Amino acid sequence: NAGVTQTPKFQVLKTGQSMTLQCAQDMNHNSMYWYRQDPGMGLRLIYYSASEGTTDKGEVPNGYNVSRLNKREFSLRLESAAPSQTSVYFCASSDGMGSPLHFGNGTRLTVT
Amino acid sequence: AQSVTQLGSHVSVSEGALVLLRCNYSSSVPPYLFWYVQYPNQGLQLLLKYTTGATLVKGINGFEAEFKKSETSFHLTKPSAHMSDAAEYFCAVSGAGGTSYGKLTFGQGTILTVHP
Numbered sequence: 001n002a003g004v005t006q007t008p009k010f011q012v013l014k015t016g017q018s019m020t021l022q023c024a025q026d027m028n029h030n031s032m033y034w035y036r037q038d039p040g041m042g043l044r045l046i047y048y049s050a051s052e053g054t055t056d057k058g059e060v061p062n063g064y065n066v067s068r069l070n071k072r073e074f075s076l077r078l079e080s081a082a083p084s085q086t087s088v089y090f091c092a093s094s095d096g097m098g099s100p101l102h103f104g105n106g107t108r109l110t111v112t
Numbered sequence: 113a114q115s116v117t118q119l120g121s122h123v124s125v126s127e128g129a130l131v132l133l134r135c136n137y138s139s140s141v142p143p144y145l146f147w148y149v150q151y152p153n154q155g156l157q158l159l160l161k162y163t164t165g166a167t168l169v170k171g172i173n174g175f176e177a178e179f180k181k182s183e184t185s186f187h188l189t190k191p192s193a194h195m196s197d198a199a200e201y202f203c204a205v206s207g208a209g210g211t212s213y214g215k216l217t218f219g220q221g222t223i224l225t226v227h228p
Contacts, residue, residue, distance in 0.1 A: 097214050110128060
């Protein structure tokens with residue numbers, strides 16, 4: 001089983017460039033999430049989608065947009081990348097309240 | 113609102129020694145609590161979870177955690193550390209309220225080092 005698949009694994013951008021991080025899950029989960037991980041700060045929620053057709057801001061949404069394309073896919077877009085967005089990005093999915101999150105292997109993004 | 117505090121960003125133990133990783137939480141509603149482990153350059157893997165019922169929760173790889181409501185704690189333990197336990201560990205909380213949508217709030221992480 002693939003679980004949660006993220007692409008790309010690595011990316012280097014220049015300040016001001018845009019890109020979209022892709023995420024797909026094959027577990028038929030309703031809810032999907034985007035987190036960023038920075039040293040010493042744990043994981044912080046960027047955006048989430050409780051179900052197909054809905055998206056909401058998390059703790060650190062500024063500079064990002066998301067699209068829940070269908071039940072399987074949830075993409076994260078950086079319109080104008082900044083060095084402060086250098087981070088490791090994780091996509092996750094779950095059945096919702098009380099259920100554990102299943103994580104992808106992450107995208108390591110560097111913005112120069 | 114909910115938050116998680118992990119006491120100690122780094123913990124070092126000898127192989128065979130007790131592992132104790134501390135986690136305290138705050139939540140305005142009854143919490144769901146989780147421990148995850150992250151090995152280098154990988155995603156997060158679920159170790160164990162507390163939802164309702166028994167307060168002592170057993171997880172994978174010999175780990176267990178005890179939910180103590182009076183102390184708002186959910187500490188992770190393992191009786192005997194193994195070299196393969198070296199990793200970063202995250203405690204996370206989710207509120208049981210209807211607007212939580214399963215979102216998890218994570219602690220800062222604790223890096224466990226195991227010495228031979």
